[in-house]
Amino acid sequence: MIVILKQNAQAEQVDRLKAFLGQMGLQIHFSQGENSTIMGLVGDTSRVDPDLIASLDAVEDVRRIQEPYKSANRKFHPADTVVDCGAGVKLGGGSFQFIAGPCSVESEEQVVAVAKAVKAAGATLLRGGAFKPRTSPYAFQGLHGEGIRLLLLARQETGMPIVTELMDLSHLPLFEDVDVIQIGARNMQNFELLKEVGKLHKPILLKRGLANTIQEWLMSAEYIMAGGNAQVILCERGIRTYETATRNTLDLSAVPVLHEKTHLPVIVDPSHATGFSRLVKPMALAAAACGADGLMIEVHNDPKRALCDGPQSLTPEEFADVARRVQLVRTAI
């Protein structure tokens, strides 16, 4: 960590700062420039609050040199984390998994049919929403406990582990048999929720927040890992920009950036990112081409009754085509 002192910093203020930093066990190296003095802090700076230091009268600016995350940092854990999702499905470390299923769980018939169809097409995990975060209080919010029961039924029928979103701690008892718990984009910085799932012994799929940097995302992974749960999967799902042609802007460069910075697996959700089913295929292929460890794709079972499905869902046939071509791309790279 670098602390840049003001030109007119008073000696007394600088001494107080030195004493404070010394108490935290840090060594200080001074660099005297023409217009400013720089203090280089050596030691474990992960507990130093840069905002606090920056607030001091004597300080012009503070810059971090090292990443504030440790457990998630590839520097300290060079080997890829491989997350065991159950039923032998491993995510990360060179494998590639397809998570597919309906946006919302609606009925036993629907979820079992989709589950069988996506399994046949190459999916290895089943997704489906039981608790749905909706912008409007008047919109359908999911089948809740009944939705999870139907997902477990579909798992029984197909053998696929299930992934579903947890929106609030109070619902946690319903998730006991769920294989992978998803934390949605809007909850990426719901720190109480992160702490609690950090105590569980099951994989957590952590979606990126709509306006969160890669570093903030890794700090949220760090929250989970600090609790003892190292089974974290990161899921890029688009960020908010000024562009309105797509629902969000899929930040695919986050995939190779994350592979540098962290050992955690990274998957991509092209369905929610783009908001249009016809953009799912090109963006799924692109995600595979830039090194994603998996894809999360919405699939609906019956194009005839499309009224009940989101605009971003593929048919099982379209999903099968995507899955096949993704494998070809992976072979190519």
Next chain:
Amino acid sequence: MIVILKQNAQAEQVDRLKAFLGQMGLQIHFSQGENSTIMGLVGDTSRVDPDLIASLDAVEDVRRIQEPYKSANRKFHPADTVVDCGAGVKLGGGSFQFIAGPCSVESEEQVVAVAKAVKAAGATLLRGGAFKPRTSPYAFQGLHGEGIRLLLLARQETGMPIVTELMDLSHLPLFEDVDVIQIGARNMQNFELLKEVGKLHKPILLKRGLANTIQEWLMSAEYIMAGGNAQVILCERGIRTYETATRNTLDLSAVPVLHEKTHLPVIVDPSHATGFSRLVKPMALAAAACGADGLMIEVHNDPKRALCDGPQSLTPEEFADVARRVQLVRTAI
């Protein structure tokens, strides 16, 4: 709501859509253009999911004509909502309130001293963090229940109602005596939390999310109001943009925009928005000038031990100066 059909929409698809919309009690007006056909939907469209309609094969685009919020909409409730914060403090409807206090509650001595100082300078509500959302799991997270106890002590000493942030439903029992519950920016779309505080009989101060539109913000207010709690205060606190000279970009034009769209009071937090104490005064004056109903400002008690305060906190003297000038600006406009 306007539904734009594709040029090549099949009659059968259009008929299915007409039947579906008819079942929802909507009338349909057709407008035949050269390159497209437009359906105007007349009736209560608040329960129609535009994404769902847009997903149909026959549909090119869907545009909302009316706002999806009702309880929060000024069209249906022209008169300003005045929120009673306790102890005779009313927010909205032409009055102006100063909410001031420390970033975090640290000790009885600190919070009582700050409370007395800000009251003397014109503050009418005391703020202070007991539960602190922090990006890093290793940073100080607040005194929790003890923090709330200290705030209540300060209320006893000064008579000022208190405002403090609720981060998770499980902490709700500790907030029984709190006057105004704050929902932080990161929880603006924590829908389970919104639903639950919608059942309470106390004012809710709802901060804008870092990447949320004004419409999404009003939909979150709608979540609270749909539960029966109409005592909602909106607080603009900066949005995330590419500019890095300030922590966030304070969107002051949101103040007059909200005054048009909603009857709820709107306050501004220049401390968190800018991240620098020296920017608090100009932005507080600007907020008053464009019609805000109040300000929320961080104040620390002792510049000598500034190490424990955020870079965005004013001294009580600085706060008194801001409060005095804000009143002058309000008289001017």
Next chain:
Amino acid sequence: MIVILKQNAQAEQVDRLKAFLGQMGLQIHFSQGENSTIMGLVGDTSRVDPDLIASLDAVEDVRRIQEPYKSANRKFHPADTVVDCGAGVKLGGGSFQFIAGPCSVESEEQVVAVAKAVKAAGATLLRGGAFKPRTSPYAFQGLHGEGIRLLLLARQETGMPIVTELMDLSHLPLFEDVDVIQIGARNMQNFELLKEVGKLHKPILLKRGLANTIQEWLMSAEYIMAGGNAQVILCERGIRTYETATRNTLDLSAVPVLHEKTHLPVIVDPSHATGFSRLVKPMALAAAACGADGLMIEVHNDPKRALCDGPQSLTPEEFADVARRVQLVRTAI
């Protein structure tokens, strides 16, 4: 185009608006709702200024139904445009071209060496900056006319057509022998420049502005095409977002979106978008996977003297590897 009238619009105002729209040759269809009246305008609305209509007292909102671009619109020109870049190099319509070369042209030795190396590795067009837009007036701004002379020398040596950036109309005489003129991101809305290159008979490579929507980009292409020059190549090069891990955020979903909306070819520049050479390969593969018609990649000739090259440049060997894998990905999809 849809015009939504205010609830309290006066009959006189509405009549004046009807007369105004009638004079423009538009038919008007009225749709009377409970809370608003909607006017559907039928006819050629491309010359109607929506901002102007929206400014009227009687009008609540205006929504476009049709795209404001015509020449660039795929609806009116379904077949892919194939741009002839000279020397038999065709861009668009299913082919794939690699544009490669140094960031800045520095010397005959450098540009000829890079040109030969990238040609051997599969490049079909040579890029190189003679006029360099630099944020700082104190930074190197390019060799100008001499730079173009060196590019033409490299073309003579290798047979590759050249692409280089035009920053101002006054430099146009120097570009007479240039094969493809690049309009940079910062000039995407330099409308006088667009009009002038619209009069030329050579291909224009139009980069997307840092904060421009896809629609604005197509409107800038429309400026060029309105002048008579239909040889426009679009180049996605990243947009400005709050994320700082990459220089800009490469918006790859723009590629399939553009292929829907326009018949013009779309290429991707992963070098400038990411700002890091190690991210060029994954993003180049991703661009090919989602359907780009070509890539523009920075290559420097001598890693030993990397001091003179940008952080985003590949070595010729790295470029050859990228080019080879891109072809594999293209075969896969």
Next chain:
Amino acid sequence: MIVILKQNAQAEQVDRLKAFLGQMGLQIHFSQGENSTIMGLVGDTSRVDPDLIASLDAVEDVRRIQEPYKSANRKFHPADTVVDCGAGVKLGGGSFQFIAGPCSVESEEQVVAVAKAVKAAGATLLRGGAFKPRTSPYAFQGLHGEGIRLLLLARQETGMPIVTELMDLSHLPLFEDVDVIQIGARNMQNFELLKEVGKLHKPILLKRGLANTIQEWLMSAEYIMAGGNAQVILCERGIRTYETATRNTLDLSAVPVLHEKTHLPVIVDPSHATGFSRLVKPMALAAAACGADGLMIEVHNDPKRALCDGPQSLTPEEFADVARRVQLVRTAI
């Protein structure tokens, strides 16, 4: 400037970097940490290209300590610049000026009528567009030379200096008698244009680009000043964000930030920023409250024929009310 070396940097690479920096006359201070080595560069780093250094194999990151602008920097020129706009109108240094007039110049009658009306209401400079940057090639682009002639006529009638936008160098001869030349948002990084107006002896009003940081804006001012023209006025006019309720997001905190960083005067254009006339008044008052040195406001002459004016224009009466209240706010602060 701080250079952070990689953990595994090779001694040979570091030596080459040291030699390179030494040649530039910089001293180097080393700080050896546990996980990284930091080089502090002391001396004139304004000509060092941080991107170039960051591209080296041995380097992990580069951070600037000092601002890259010199002429515009308040550190080196503490006193406010006061720009003489002609006819005794001075901008900056504690005064406050109103620039008002129509969006586009349309006729002698219109521009003279508006000029007289805004002068009576307190305006000291007349604005009006002769060259209009329009997103669409099919939209009205201004009266060009004839528009400037009409503005000069209005100046003759009222004595007010005129401000109008220059879009291209080739139009410069027409601007000989113009008092203040405006560089629009889309041309903020048109570096050739900046260089050329840097050679003139008249004030330049430099609007902020839609997606440009405050630092980039100051670098563009530096371009003008580096040519010898120190008469630069900065104009905040909104930045592009994801919010769509206003045309752009007016970044008022830029005003006090700029007053810290630079000695140049800063004005605000609430008309273009918000895009709605009803938001002009509150945002004009807010701009005055946070310390702006002036305002630029669109005024049209005849509400009856509003069809020819933009949605963001005030009537002269509304402008007079804004001007009067702005003065009250300025007295208050």
